[in-house]
Amino acid sequence: MARLSKSSFVRGTQCHKSLYLHFNKPELKDVVSENQQHIFNIGHGVGSLAQQVFPGGIDASRGNPHEVSEALDYTQQLIVSGQQVIYEAAFSDGKTLCYMDILVFRDGGWEAFEVKASTRLKEYHLTDTAFQYYVIRASGLDLTEISLMHLNNTYIRRGDIDVNQLFTTVKLTAKAKEMQADVQNNLLAMQKMLLHNEVPDIEIGHQCTHPFPCDFYGYCHQDEKPDIFTGVKSVSKAKIEKLRQAGVNSLETIPDSIRFTAKEWIILKAVLNNEINYNKPALEAFVSQLNYPYYFIDFESIQPPIPLYDASKPYQQIPFQYSLHIVNNPGEALIHKAFLGTPPIDPRPEFINTMLEQLGTIGSIIVYNKAFESSRIRELARDFPAFEKALLGLLTRIVDLMVPFKQLHLNMPAMKGSYSIKAVLPALVSELSYAQLGIQDGGTASLTYMSLYEDTDCASIEAKRSNLLDYCKLDSLAMVALLKEIS
Numbered sequence: 001m002a003r004l005s006k007s008s009f010v011r012g013t014q015c016h017k018s019l020y021l022h023f024n025k026p027e028l029k030d031v032v033s034e035n036q037q038h039i040f041n042i043g044h045g046v047g048s049l050a051q052q053v054f055p056g057g058i059d060a061s062r063g064n065p066h067e068v069s070e071a072l073d074y075t076q077q078l079i080v081s082g083q084q085v086i087y088e089a090a091f092s093d094g095k096t097l098c099y100m101d102i103l104v105f106r107d108g109g110w111e112a113f114e115v116k117a118s119t120r121l122k123e124y125h126l127t128d129t130a131f132q133y134y135v136i137r138a139s140g141l142d143l144t145e146i147s148l149m150h151l152n153n154t155y156i157r158r159g160d161i162d163v164n165q166l167f168t169t170v171k172l173t174a175k176a177k178e179m180q181a182d183v184q185n186n187l188l189a190m191q192k193m194l195l196h197n198e199v200p201d202i203e204i205g206h207q208c209t210h211p212f213p214c215d216f217y218g219y220c221h222q223d224e225k226p227d228i229f230t231g232v233k234s235v236s237k238a239k240i241e242k243l244r245q246a247g248v249n250s251l252e253t254i255p256d257s258i259r260f261t262a263k264e265w266i267i268l269k270a271v272l273n274n275e276i277n278y279n280k281p282a283l284e285a286f287v288s289q290l291n292y293p294y295y296f297i298d299f300e301s302i303q304p305p306i307p308l309y310d311a312s313k314p315y316q317q318i319p320f321q322y323s324l325h326i327v328n329n330p331g332e333a334l335i336h337k338a339f340l341g342t343p344p345i346d347p348r349p350e351f352i353n354t355m356l357e358q359l360g361t362i363g364s365i366i367v368y369n370k371a372f373e374s375s376r377i378r379e380l381a382r383d384f385p386a387f388e389k390a391l392l393g394l395l396t397r398i399v400d401l402m403v404p405f406k407q408l409h410l411n412m413p414a415m416k417g418s419y420s421i422k423a424v425l426p427a428l429v430s431e432l433s434y435a436q437l438g439i440q441d442g443g444t445a446s447l448t449y450m451s452l453y454e455d456t457d458c459a460s461i462e463a464k465r466s467n468l469l470d471y472c473k474l475d476s477l478a479m480v481a482l483l484k485e486i487s
Contacts, residue, residue, distance in 0.1 A: 002194050004187065005097045009131045010124060012190040014212065017202040019190060021216050025199075028219040036213075038447050042305050046117040047101055049306060050149050052163045054104050054113075057085030061099060068097065079141070093138035096187065100132060102149075109144030112136060113169070117305050119153035119314055121170050124211045129172045130179035134187075147171045151314040157307040166306070166314070232271055234417035235264045248272075266408045267417035274413045282409040283486045290399060293363035294483075296325040297355075298475035299373050300468070302446045309346040311383040319376045320347040320449050323472035324358055325480050334480065338469055343452045352380055352387050359394060368421050368479055370400035401479050410486055421478055429481040434474060438467035445471055 002023050004012070012019035021028055032040075051057060060075040061067070071090035078086050089103040089112075102113040114129050116122075129146050136143045152168040193200060204221060208214050228249065229240050239258055246255050251272050260268065269275040300321040305314050312318060320341040325334055339354045341347025359365060367373045374395055381391040404410055405419040414427035422441070425432055434440040439448055448464050455461050 002191075003092065003095060003097050004190060006099070006128060006131050006135075009096070009183075009187070009190070010127055013127055013186055014210075015202060015207045015214060016190065016193050017200045017220070018214050018216050020194060020200055021219070023194060029215045030218045032215070034447055035443055038450075042117050046151065046305055047115045049161070049163060050113070050115040050167055051087050051102060053149070053167060054085045054102055057087045057102070058083055059087045060090055061088040068092070071099070091136045091139040091141065093135060095191065096131075096135045096138065098132045098135040100136065110141055111145040111147065112143055113147050113149050115167075116148060116150045119151045121148060121150065122211070126172065126175055126179065130176045130183050133173070133176035134180055134183045145171060145173050146176050147173075151305060153314050155307075156313050157310055159310065161306065228271060231418075232267065232416045233423075234419075235260070235267055239264070263408055266411055270411055270413040271416060276413070277408055277411040279409040282407070283404055286404050286409070287483070287487050290364040290366070291362070292327070292329055293360065294327040295359055295363055295365045296327075296476045296479040296483075297359070297365060297367060297373070298323050298472055298479070299376055300442060300445045300449070300472055301376065302450055304450070308344070309348070317376060317379065318346075318348065319351055319380070321445075321468060321472050322351070322355060323469075323476040324355075325476045326358075327480070336473065336477075338473065340465060340468055340472075341449070343449070348380060348384065352384060352391065356387065356390050356394075361393075363397065364399050365394060365397045366399050366401050366479055366483065368401050368475070368482075370398055370402070374398060401482060404486055421475070421482075424482065425478045428485045429478070432474065432478055432481055434471070437471050437474065438463075439471040 002008075008019060008022060011022060058078055060078060061071045062074065064071075068090065071088070072092055075086065075089045075091065078089075084105040086103040087101070089100045091098055091100065100112045101115040104111045104113070112132065114125070114132060116125060118125075125148055129148060133143060133146045136146075148170045149167045150170070152166060155162075155165045204224075208217055208220065214220070227244065229244060232240060239260065242258050243254065246253070246258075248254050249272070251269065254268070266277045270277065299319045301317040301319045303315045303317055304312075307313055307316065309318070322339050324337045326337065327334060337358050339351055341351065377391050377394055381388040384391075402419055402421075405415075405424050410428075411417075412427040415423045418424070422434065425434075439445050445468055448468055452461060452464060455464070
């Protein structure tokens with residue numbers, strides 16, 4: 001019989017089919033994406049730092065948690081020998097297995113601490129801790145307390161990291177006890193399911209992505225056939241499903257019982273009738289508010305879970321790069337400027353100085369999704385008060401180029417209701433494309449910049465920096481092209 005670990009138990013509570021495939025057809029898993037691997041690495045890094053809250057411990061896994069028998073034996077040796085702090089303590093009752101992030105003996109009893117890289121308690125954390133409480137107790141250890149340690153998003157770094165301030169501890173013993181019957185029932189159901197020699201017949205649905213993206217998603221969705229509504233945005237998912245069920249393939253076949261907003265009708269006309277929506281007065285009104293010089297600017301940021309710099313907190317957005325295209329007067333040549341930080345130096349002071357100098361004091365600052373750049377500017381003003389007045393002064397000049405597309409003043413069939421720049425640009429300006437770039441999205445840009453903190457190969461660093469500059473440059477150049485289209 002398969003021995004269920006914490007991760008496999010959590011997997012099983014999400015979907016029995018995923019659990020069955022995990023044990024019987026692991027080769028069908030999706031390839032781990034770079035972004036997913038980054039999430040795993042974050043968890044390991046935060047877990048290692050949390051150990052400093054309880055220093056002097058010994059790692060029972062000896063760095064290799066796959067050596068289960070050795071880890072189980074070593075854990076018991078450490079407990080018997082009087083070791084009071086144990087990292088990655090291993091426990092099993094023969095049918096279940098868990099590794100406890102931190103195990104501490106104090107006040108006459110054993111306390112367990114599960115470490116998470118999140119900034120708050122989440123529902124699935126309760127499943128984690130309830131399972132671990134069950135396994136540790138079933139293995140014979142009289143656990144008196146089990147808690148969750150997560151990052152404190154109110155902690156602001158000043159100097160060296162203060163681990164006692166960085167982490168918040170939430171006691172979950174009472175809740176874990178309440179959930180023991182559920183844990184046992186789920187374990188029995190999973191173990192019974194795993195005894196069968198066939199894949200459980202479970203339809204694809206919400207559980208494919210919640211609370212985690214399933215790594216068998218590609219396998220389970222391989223037979224899905226795209227239809228005319230695949231990828232359509234800004235129309236209610238429930239309404240889209242009703243259209244599919246009704247076999248709709250034209251505007252004329254839409255049932256009268258399904259009601260749509262005015263914006264949804266514009267999108268459906270584009271999707272079903274290939275209609276372009278062009279609201280000339282609204283577009284002219286948008287352009288008329290702009291004042292020369294035009295400054296087209298795009299930011300990129302990282303969100304390190306452990307604050308890297310003073311005046312920052314866990315997962316704070318740290319802008320590290322911008323690309324700026326400038327048009328001083330109608331008909332004049334386009335000017336390009338850029339900034340890219342240099343790890344491990346805090347990029348923000350130079351980012352601020354360079355940006356303020358290049359943006360001047362007059363003219364429209366044109367962005368795509370005003371909420372992002374405006375929020376970063378406000379945060380910079382808060383964290384660097386010497387620049388507060390100048391930074392906040394930029395906000396009144398910002399114009400959001402996303403607005404005319406979000407409001408469907410210009411909507412093309414190829415956009416499918418999306419107003420993302422990645423959907424709008426190819427629909428309107430086919431000669432500009434992200435497809436040939438080494439970096440094609442903001443998430444990859446962030447990961448690339450973070451990788452520079454560890455990279456020591458000069459050629460690799462140069463290539464990454466070049467890719468970052470090219471990607472961000474296209475973002476601001478795309479705005480220049482889109483404004484030309486709506487003008």
